[in-house]
Every structure is written in C-alpha cells, then in structure tokens.
Amino acid sequence: MKPRIYITRPVGREAVEMLSARCHVTCREQDRPLPPAELAEALRDMEGLMLAGARLPGEVVTQASCLRAVSSVGVGYDNLDLAACTARHIPVTNTVGVVEETTADLAFALLLGAARRLPECDRYVREGHWRYWQWTLLWGADVYGKTLGLYGFGNIGQAMARRARGFNMRVLYCSRRRAADSVEQALGAQRVDKDTLFAESDFISVHVALNAETRHSVGAAELARMKPSAYLINTSRGAVVDEEWLAEALQQHAIAGAGLDVFEQEPHVHPTLLALPNVVLAPHVGSGTAETRARMARVAAQNLLDLLDGRRPKTLLNPEAFRRQAGV
Numbered sequence: 001m002k003p004r005i006y007i008t009r010p011v012g013r014e015a016v017e018m019l020s021a022r023c024h025v026t027c028r029e030q031d032r033p034l035p036p037a038e039l040a041e042a043l044r045d046m047e048g049l050m051l052a053g054a055r056l057p058g059e060v061v062t063q064a065s066c067l068r069a070v071s072s073v074g075v076g077y078d079n080l081d082l083a084a085c086t087a088r089h090i091p092v093t094n095t096v097g098v099v100e101e102t103t104a105d106l107a108f109a110l111l112l113g114a115a116r117r118l119p120e121c122d123r124y125v126r127e128g129h130w131r132y133w134q135w136t137l138l139w140g141a142d143v144y145g146k147t148l149g150l151y152g153f154g155n156i157g158q159a160m161a162r163r164a165r166g167f168n169m170r171v172l173y174c175s176r177r178r179a180a181d182s183v184e185q186a187l188g189a190q191r192v193d194k195d196t197l198f199a200e201s202d203f204i205s206v207h208v209a210l211n212a213e214t215r216h217s218v219g220a221a222e223l224a225r226m227k228p229s230a231y232l233i234n235t236s237r238g239a240v241v242d243e244e245w246l247a248e249a250l251q252q253h254a255i256a257g258a259g260l261d262v263f264e265q266e267p268h269v270h271p272t273l274l275a276l277p278n279v280v281l282a283p284h285v286g287s288g289t290a291e292t293r294a295r296m297a298r299v300a301a302q303n304l305l306d307l308l309d310g311r312r313p314k315t316l317l318n319p320e321a322f323r324r325q326a327g328v
Helices: 012-018 036-042 056-063 082-087 099-116 118-126 154-167 179-187 192-201 220-225 243-251 271-275 289-310 319-326
Strands: 005-006 024-027 048-051 069-072 147-151 169-175 189-192 203-206 231-234 258-261 279-280
Touching: 005 231, 012 024, 012 289, 024 147, 036 056, 048 289, 056 082, 069 289, 082 231, 082 319, 099 231, 099 258, 099 279, 099 289, 147 154, 147 192, 154 169, 154 258, 169 192, 179 189, 189 271, 192 220, 220 243, 243 258, 243 271, 271 279
Parallel strands: 005 024, 005 048, 048 069, 147 169, 147 203, 169 189, 203 231, 231 258, 258 279
Antiparallel strands: none
C-alpha cells in the first residue's frame, strides 16, 4: 500500500510528480501560512510530511499518530519542534547544501545595496527628483578593499568569503570552530574573536544558526563596537539580532546602515526600521530563485522517499530517531 504524504504548500510539479509515483500525495494549494489546527487535521492519517514555509509545533507532532517522516524544505529548522519529533522517533531532514550560493548572492546584494544606497537612488529617480547632476548626490560607501566580517563561517559564510575575494576584501570570521587551514588559505580568511570582528569590520554579515546561544547575540554591546561607518547584513534568522537595539543604532547613526532579509517577528517589521532610509529590507527571500527553489523541492522529495523506504538521507537532523525507527 502506498504511503500517504502531505505537502504544506505548492512546491512545483517536478517534486510532486516524484512523490506521486510512489505515494498518495495531498498538496495544499494555498501559498500562505498554515494554522497549526489545520495542519493537525491534515496529518491525521499521513505517514510523511513535506514541510514548506509552515510551522510544526510539538502539539501537532503529538497528534499526528501515523506520521513517521518529516522533510523540511529549507536549512533552518527553528520552525519545527525537533525534540518532539525525536521523542516520537520521527526522523527529520532539511535541504542543507542547496541554498547556500543563492543566499550568499542575496547577502552580497544587500551589502552592495546598503553601501551604495540603491533603494534611495531608485526612489529618487522614480519620484522625479533627478533634475541635474550633483557632486554630493546620494554618496554611498566603497566596498572594494574594505573588511568583511563573517559572524558564522559555515557554507553560506564561506560562500560570502568567495564573493569578497572578487572585491579584494579583507575577510575576518568568528565561529565556534576554526576552519581548516586549506579553507582559510583558499578564502584569505582570518579567524578572530567576536569583539575584534565587530570592531574591525566595515561590513558584518550574519550567518549563524538560531539557537539559545545565538539569540540576540548581536545586541547593544556588539553594535556599540561597530564603526560609525559600518553596515550590518542579516540573512540568517531575525532573532539573532536584537531589533530594538539595531533600530536605535541606525536611527542615531551609530552605524551607517543595514541590509535585512530576516526579522524577529516575521512578517512584522520593527516600525522604526520601516521608516529609516539607511536600511535595505527584503521579505525573507534568501533562497528565492526559480532554480534554487526547484532544487530544494527535489531534494526534499527525495529525502522523504528515502525516509519512507527506510534509507538514511544525507541531511538527517536527528539521526537517533532514524536509528530507533530502523531498530538499529
């Protein structure tokens, strides 16, 4: 008998066809938030879940008595209760290894956009203010030859370092573990402590996962260490940065600007940030290209098929749950 699976959003024909060849698939047609109660109802007799742009709280996991596999379409997993899944021996996967280059593209775009004030330039032209050339018009900041500080040096941080090489940037990084010598040499990256990173960088790009240790780890003290000419870029998770302190630092010109793709209470954005001209804002679209989203969906579909067939995927988040389910 074919397993029954549920997909929380429309993820494209290719992934659905991959799953439909082996499973009974129910794919939610609405591309909007999914209330927990609706998800719990949908999962009553489902064995597999492809979780795309939805939350999976512990109470839903508890109610989903048939569920035995979860494939999350994304890298971060703060949107699901991993501990509850593990307690139920439900293995969970993500799509790490797929989104890194695309997210780094956006992070560097935010860096350039903030430095060169591109949203302000765009509005200036569209609103008809450009009457003649001016010497002092919308001056920005140089990027070439500056210092890039990477808070987190995983796959996306290293992808940012590769892009920085093309701009002849000095690259500093701060992470719990030091990268291999070969990686540091190839990327021209130097590991420093957190205080040094924030004090010496012209651009800080945040690439740490959100957990208890990193929540609000960019706050008043870190922002105070930054140069008045420095910029903060965040494409990781909004709650890594304390938005109240960031809004104040930007408003008081304690730092020059910011580029943000993620926020603490998405889709709510701090009202001060919305009003400030020195912030570039994006609606959490780090992986938002047709090519990358299609790859994410394919990988997530294959992960789900592997789990349902008892095969171990490469991107298990809780291998202990897989071992228990497999009786190993």
